[in-house]
Amino acid sequence: MSPLSAVLAALRVYAAGVAVMLTQLLRRCRGGFVEPVFPRQPDRVAIVTGGTEGIGLATCRHLARLGMRVIIVANHEANGQEVVRKIKEETLNEKVEFLYCDLGSLRSVREFVCTFKEKKLPLHVLVNNAGVMMVPQNKTVDGFEKHFGLNYLGHFVLTNLLLDTLKASGCPGRSARVVTVSSATHYVGKLDMENLQSSGSYSPHNAYAQSKLALVLFSYHLQKLLAAQGSHVTANVVDPGVVNTNLYKHVFWGTRLFKKLFAWWFFKTVDEGAWTSVYAAVTPDLEGVGGLYLYNEKKTQSLAVTYDLELQEQLWARSCQMTGIVDVTRDVFSG
Numbered sequence: 001m002s003p004l005s006a007v008l009a010a011l012r013v014y015a016a017g018v019a020v021m022l023t024q025l026l027r028r029c030r031g032g033f034v035e036p037v038f039p040r041q042p043d044r045v046a047i048v049t050g051g052t053e054g055i056g057l058a059t060c061r062h063l064a065r066l067g068m069r070v071i072i073v074a075n076h077e078a079n080g081q082e083v084v085r086k087i088k089e090e091t092l093n094e095k096v097e098f099l100y101c102d103l104g105s106l107r108s109v110r111e112f113v114c115t116f117k118e119k120k121l122p123l124h125v126l127v128n129n130a131g132v133m134m135v136p137q138n139k140t141v142d143g144f145e146k147h148f149g150l151n152y153l154g155h156f157v158l159t160n161l162l163l164d165t166l167k168a169s170g171c172p173g174r175s176a177r178v179v180t181v182s183s184a185t186h187y188v189g190k191l192d193m194e195n196l197q198s199s200g201s202y203s204p205h206n207a208y209a210q211s212k213l214a215l216v217l218f219s220y221h222l223q224k225l226l227a228a229q230g231s232h233v234t235a236n237v238v239d240p241g242v243v244n245t246n247l248y249k250h251v252f253w254g255t256r257l258f259k260k261l262f263a264w265w266f267f268k269t270v271d272e273g274a275w276t277s278v279y280a281a282v283t284p285d286l287e288g289v290g291g292l293y294l295y296n297e298k299k300t301q302s303l304a305v306t307y308d309l310e311l312q313e314q315l316w317a318r319s320c321q322m323t324g325i326v327d328v329t330r331d332v333f334s335g
């Protein structure tokens, strides 16, 4: 990517963020966000990646309050145990635990899945929430560009390895659900199939937006696959809005200052940011419904290219090649 393209990518990402913040400000002025009410979820099991901080932590707290068994997954053991203690204390739900997984290491993802499966638990909700944003150029343990490797490929492998448990746990009228957290930046993302690793001149903005665009394409293709297999599992993608979290630690200092001064007006709180994830995870309105892009607990359109079936298939096939996941897509759709 040329330096000019990198600047344009940054401007596109900031423009997308500003547009969302202005709509959030308008909504706050008109009375703000009203907490949705969800039915209790006893006997349901959820895994939430990145559940130790920000939107993921708020998601775990909501699900625990609804009576779910919640498995918090992240790459900081000490943090994780502390978060478990706090959530148990706040929600009086004892069925909350932490399991280590570094989504930037496919080996760690596989080890996590083995540990989880040894527990012989069902799995009703998988929230693919963890992420990093605009980090300096860096690679995951497996040599993938950090955003693409961690935000996208880590969740691609995790979901694929948990599909058998999700399928066994869903039943007619009570589907299991995969909820994947994307972002409004996907609207300005470009998926370069010839350069998924963002090699050459690096744009952290483009790399982040690309990973979030890949997650939308992945979620739609997953839904198609699950429906074709006649499974009782659905896949939806959610956009939390612009939320006041630590995700912004690598952005331009002026943006961090703006966030510090004006977050109350322009940013959602972590609870508000988590509502769409929780909605997708538990609302009866979405029973059996998948393949949606949800924003503010409502269905909305994602970028036009995300509906390109050929691109969805190409990305899925390439992701399988990159990670060693068996590509069952062709057999399912041809048979």
Ligand SMILES: NC(=O)c1ccc[n+]([C@@H]2O[C@H](COP(=O)([O-])OP(=O)(O)OC[C@H]3O[C@@H](n4cnc5c(N)ncnc54)[C@H](O)[C@@H]3O)[C@@H](O)[C@H]2O)c1
Pocket: 049, 050, 051, 052, 053, 054, 055, 056, 073, 074, 075, 076, 101, 102, 103, 104, 129, 130, 131, 132, 133, 150, 181, 182, 183, 184, 239, 240, 241, 242, 243, 244, 245, 246, 247, 248
């Ligand atoms: N905050 C926003 O405005 C915003 C906007 C749109 C989308 N999102 C998305 O929401 C999700 C949550 O973001 P957040 O704002 O709560 O950020 P955050 O930085 O507060 O939390 C990120 C979480 O991801 C976990 N994580 C990071 N690297 C990991 C790794 N290698 N392995 C396992 N876990 C890892 C962290 O431990 C943390 O729990 C992200 O996917 C982000 O892209 C956030």
